[in-house]
Amino acid sequence: MADYEPIGFVVHDGVATITLNRPDRLNSLTQQMTRDLLDAIKICGRDDGIRCVVLTGAGRGFCAGQDLAEFQAIVGPVSVGEHLRAGFNRIVLGLYELEKPVIGSLNGVAAGAGLGIALACDLRVASPKASLTAAFIGIGLVPDSGVSWFLHQLLGPARAFAFLATGERVDAEQALLLGLVNQVVAADELEPATQELAARLAHGPTRGLGLTKRVLHHAARLDLAQTLAYEAMSQDIAFATADHREGVAAFLEKRPPQFRGE
Numbered sequence: 001m002a003d004y005e006p007i008g009f010v011v012h013d014g015v016a017t018i019t020l021n022r023p024d025r026l027n028s029l030t031q032q033m034t035r036d037l038l039d040a041i042k043i044c045g046r047d048d049g050i051r052c053v054v055l056t057g058a059g060r061g062f063c064a065g066q067d068l069a070e071f072q073a074i075v076g077p078v079s080v081g082e083h084l085r086a087g088f089n090r091i092v093l094g095l096y097e098l099e100k101p102v103i104g105s106l107n108g109v110a111a112g113a114g115l116g117i118a119l120a121c122d123l124r125v126a127s128p129k130a131s132l133t134a135a136f137i138g139i140g141l142v143p144d145s146g147v148s149w150f151l152h153q154l155l156g157p158a159r160a161f162a163f164l165a166t167g168e169r170v171d172a173e174q175a176l177l178l179g180l181v182n183q184v185v186a187a188d189e190l191e192p193a194t195q196e197l198a199a200r201l202a203h204g205p206t207r208g209l210g211l212t213k214r215v216l217h218h219a220a221r222l223d224l225a226q227t228l229a230y231e232a233m234s235q236d237i238a239f240a241t242a243d244h245r246e247g248v249a250a251f252l253e254k255r256p257p258q259f260r261g262e
């Protein structure tokens, strides 16, 4: 297991928990954190023993986006666009394309690129202490880190524009109503509830879950006929897995399935 400082990384029983760990700055992202987070995501992709990923923050923030103090020193030698392409874009795509379920465990505020990272997770469980804000407009920037794309998908264009243009900060209950989070649990229940969900997913048919994620991503940009074709192709792959055979055998033998992620 890698030994990270600004990023906690723990693997237990098939669940990798990544903790953004710079609580005094609401886990805003430095270049070091960005690199370490990318490394952690890479490990999650390569290690077959990891079957579910949890992303959370230490302290009272989830992630407040780019560290704005460090940002001053970064831009100049490289352009903002280059900085995004080398860092946040790869984090967001890395989480989105990981063929394993990723849970965002939102302990506190998610802002700017931190919102993009939260929205790149497949599921979001939030504490009542969590809040979401795009924040970009407050510093005269446009949405990045996938925030425009995810908000357009989740809210539709008009509500997405209002959210982005006002910089509104929605609390966990509002986020639930808007469909930006899946579940709100009591603050002291956040970790156990997240880990329980993660354990359930980590004991699921990992290939089937990864393919489900891929099929949904394709469905977002294909028409029905193309989606039907993509589903059929993906079903050929899922059908060939040991977990599919185990699922059918368990059903016929009237016992719980023992999926192995194979």
Ligand code: T3D
Residues within 6 Å of the ligand: 024, 025, 026, 028, 064, 065, 066, 067, 068, 069, 071, 079, 080, 081, 083, 084, 109, 111, 112, 113, 114, 133, 135, 136, 138, 139, 141, 144, 145
């Ligand atoms: O190339 C590129 O990288 C460009 C791409 C940029 C992507 C982005 O993410 S742009 C958006 C950057 N993020 C923001 O603009 C958010 C800035 N933060 C805030 O607006 C507020 O802090 C929050 C709404 C997130 C939370 O407010 P609140 O009142 O709960 O906390 P606070 O008191 O503002 O923050 C607590 C501390 O964290 C505070 O430090 P202090 O006063 O205790 O010493 C604050 O300065 C610090 N902090 C919060 N966010 C950042 C930060 N320090 C550096 N960078 C931050 N992003």
